[in-house]
Amino acid sequence: MYVADARSRAFLPDSPVPNEINDDVTKMIHSLVENLPMTVEKLEELKSATVEDEVCSS
Numbered sequence: 001m002y003v004a005d006a007r008s009r010a011f012l013p014d015s016p017v018p019n020e021i022n023d024d025v026t027k028m029i030h031s032l033v034e035n036l037p038m039t040v041e042k043l044e045e046l047k048s049a050t051v052e053d054e055v056c057s058s
Contacts, residue, residue: 036043050056 033043038046
């Protein structure tokens with residue numbers, strides 16, 4: 001049995017995620033990125049590393 005939380009990728013493929021949940025998650029991510037105490041250079045470094053990471057980019 002798999003138990004997923006908000007940070008997990010262990011979702012159930014048979015159960016579609018309602019659009020309002022997707023919208024909420026998208027808003028939360030954008031809010032987090034906008035309010036990170038991080039320089040623009042460090043944010044770009046984080047984005048680049050995320051794209052290059054095979055776990056995070058899949």
